[in-house]
Amino acid sequence: MKNLLKERACRAIDESRALLYETVRDIAAAPELGYKEFRTSRYMRQRLEALGLPCRDGLARTGLRADAKGRSSRRTVAVIGELDAVVSPAHPDADEATGAAHACGHHVQLANLLGAAVGLVQSGVIAELDGDIAFFAVPAEEFAEMEFRRRLREEGEVCYLSGKQELIRLGAFDDVDMAMMVHSHSATPERRLFLGGGSMGFTAKQIRFEGREAHAGGAPHEGVNALNAAMAALMCIHANRETFRDEDGIRVHPIITKGGDLVNVVPADVRMETYVRARNMAALQGACGTVDRSILGAAYAIGAKAFIDNLPGQLPLRQDAALTALFRENARAFFREEEIRTGVDLVGSTDMGDLSQLIPCLHPTIGGFAGNAHSRDFRVADWETAVLLPAKMMAMTVIDLLCDGAAEAERVCAEFAPAMTKAEYCAFLDSQFGPWPVAGPDDDDAAGCPAPAAGTVRQADRHG
Numbered sequence: 001m002k003n004l005l006k007e008r009a010c011r012a013i014d015e016s017r018a019l020l021y022e023t024v025r026d027i028a029a030a031p032e033l034g035y036k037e038f039r040t041s042r043y044m045r046q047r048l049e050a051l052g053l054p055c056r057d058g059l060a061r062t063g064l065r066a067d068a069k070g071r072s073s074r075r076t077v078a079v080i081g082e083l084d085a086v087v088s089p090a091h092p093d094a095d096e097a098t099g100a101a102h103a104c105g106h107h108v109q110l111a112n113l114l115g116a117a118v119g120l121v122q123s124g125v126i127a128e129l130d131g132d133i134a135f136f137a138v139p140a141e142e143f144a145e146m147e148f149r150r151r152l153r154e155e156g157e158v159c160y161l162s163g164k165q166e167l168i169r170l171g172a173f174d175d176v177d178m179a180m181m182v183h184s185h186s187a188t189p190e191r192r193l194f195l196g197g198g199s200m201g202f203t204a205k206q207i208r209f210e211g212r213e214a215h216a217g218g219a220p221h222e223g224v225n226a227l228n229a230a231m232a233a234l235m236c237i238h239a240n241r242e243t244f245r246d247e248d249g250i251r252v253h254p255i256i257t258k259g260g261d262l263v264n265v266v267p268a269d270v271r272m273e274t275y276v277r278a279r280n281m282a283a284l285q286g287a288c289g290t291v292d293r294s295i296l297g298a299a300y301a302i303g304a305k306a307f308i309d310n311l312p313g314q315l316p317l318r319q320d321a322a323l324t325a326l327f328r329e330n331a332r333a334f335f336r337e338e339e340i341r342t343g344v345d346l347v348g349s350t351d352m353g354d355l356s357q358l359i360p361c362l363h364p365t366i367g368g369f370a371g372n373a374h375s376r377d378f379r380v381a382d383w384e385t386a387v388l389l390p391a392k393m394m395a396m397t398v399i400d401l402l403c404d405g406a407a408e409a410e411r412v413c414a415e416f417a418p419a420m421t422k423a424e425y426c427a428f429l430d431s432q433f434g435p436w437p438v439a440g441p442d443d444d445d446a447a448g449c450p451a452p453a454a455g456t457v458r459q460a461d462r463h464g
Contacts, residue, residue: 002403005128006330009119009395013388016118020111020387023047024380027107028093031085031100034140034163035152037062040083040110044137047114051121053135060158060166064137068121070129070402075409077398078134078179080352081113082106082141082163090376103378105184105369108386110137112182115391120398131402131409134176139163141351143204143313150311160429162314162351168358169426177413178323178360180397181352182390184373185365189381192367193335196324199346199353199363200249200277201284202313203432207233207295210305213261213268223266227259229304230270236294237274243290248283249345252276252291277349279316312432317346317353318419320360322412323397327362330396334389348373357419360412362397366390 013020032040041062045055053066062083084106089099102108117135120126126133140149140163152158160166167173185194209230214223237252244250254274260267276291278284292308299306331340344365352363368386371377380386401409420428 001128002399005125005399005403006396008123009125009399010392012123013115013119013391013395016115016122017388019118020115020391021383023111023114024107024387027110028102031093031095031098031102031107032083033087033098033100033145034084034142035061035149035158037083037139041137041139044081044083044110044114048117048135051117053117053121059172060139060163060170061152062139063163063167063172065172066117066135068117068126068133068135070126070131070133072130073132074406075131075177075402075413076134076175077131077401077409078136078173078176079113079116079394079398080136080138080179080181081109081111082181083110083137083139084142084163086142086374087144088374088376088378091378092376103374103376104142105186105373105378105386106141108184108380109181111387112390112394113137115388116394116398119391119395125395125399129399129402130404130406133398133402136167136172136179138167140166143349146204146206146311161311162354164351164355165312165314165429168354168422173355173359174422176359177409178320178362178401179352179355180323180327180362180394182394183346183350183363183365184369184386185367186369186373186378187371188367189370190367191335191339191382191385193331193340194342194344194365195328195331195340196319196321196342197317197345197365198279198319199317200251200279200349201281201316201353202275202277202349203284203288204311204313205274205276205288205291206309206311207272207274208307208309209233209270209272209299210307211266211268211270211302214266216264216266220266223268224303225266226270226302226304227267229299229302229306230256230259230272232298232301233272233295233306236298237291240290240294244287245283247279248287249279250277250283250287252287275313279345281316284316310432312429314349314351315353315357317350317363318356318361320356320362320412320416322415323360323362324364326400326408327364327393327397330393330400333396334392354425357425358422359418360416
């Protein structure tokens with residue numbers, strides 16, 4: 001029975017090949033950045049409503065959910081695609097005004113989502129399943145345009161900076177038992193599938209070094225050079241890299257975004273940004289403390305002030321082993337064994353990691369894409385591999401989960417242990433925000449510059 005349903009679903013996807021390829025091209029032609037994907041969301045709504053699916057839009061500003069009901073509703077599986085583009089102004093399909101381009105493959109994810117919906121709904125397979133399917137087009141996965149997102153937060157339009165984080169808070173996933181999506185694997189034009197890999201979690205830091213301006217030629221001794229404090233902080237961070245364990249995968253990559261105001265004025269206002277990444281939460285918390293200590297200690301040494309604004313990034317990805325095993329079995333219909341690799345981690349981060357702390361999640365990556373992610377040369381190279389196969393494999397896996405009384409879905413849920421509850425998750429994210437500047441310690445209290453707890457805001461002040 002299951003095999004017949006899978007054949008029907010895959011046949012429907014093949015018959016919709018032209019529609020799915022057109023979807024990829026249409027979305028690529030009008031890229032939008034996170035929490036601004038209004039056109040893309042409308043487009044997806046039209047496509048999903050054409051399948052007879054009722055849609056709810058405006059979720060976390062631009063998110064969209066379309067629900068397909070099975071013959072019974074024992075479990076609900078979410079199939080996810082991401083709406084947003086990245087900033088890649090040199091990409092040939094980039095928006096001239098914003099620099100946005102689909103240089104990460106999210107436009108293909110949306111076609112994957114639509115293909116899975118075609119395979120499960122248009123084919124009539126949904127009527128044979130003992131569970132429901134939520135087709136989710138989600139906003140703002142890329143961690144970009146932070147000032148815009150902070151403004152949305154200040155104005156009360158969103159609370160969290162990534163789309164899935166906000167959807168979790170709003171309860172959009174409260175009735176979802178498990179979720180899946182497929183992401184592009186860059187610089188892999190050939191047919192390849194990567195299963196079971198993790199990703200790094202991260203915290204974003206925005207740092208302001210405050211010194212004292214003075215004439216750089218005539219009276220530099222009267223100033224406090226905030227740029228020197230920032231440079232010293234970079235060196236202190238570098239000096240700590242040998243303390244990071246290889247297995248934790250810690251990465252710290254700061255940039256100076258403002259080095260001063262005028263070349264003949266001692267810099268008094270210097271800005272730096274960085275991510276602190278790690279494969280697990282304990283390592284991330286520890287690395288954040290090390291970076292904060294480096295920044296505060298450097299400011300103390302120069303006599304400057306340092307203000308650290310921590311923004312919660314995204315959590316490490318936990319791939320569910322049971323979902324991965326089901327997906328692998330279905331992948332064998334399209335991939336030779338040597339074309340399937342296990343345990344290759346994502347090079348970056350994803351807010352699917354946040355969702356994976358709460359419910360079983362599947363997030364394989366797939367080849368068929370040439371060029372590097374987020375770069376001008378990123379493109380679809382093998383349309384069947386990139387567009388059709390993910391739709392087929394997700395549809396087939398949903399059938400496995402929801403056939404026969406949703407027995408497989410019940411097993412996946414029974415074997416899953418969440419890392420935290422929704423309430424604990426929201427409390428954790430809330431604890432990571434901190435307004436800046438805030439009052440710092442007195443000169444005497446700053447001695448030794450103890451590392452603040454992750455998520456807090458501290459300042460070192462030595463020039464009064």
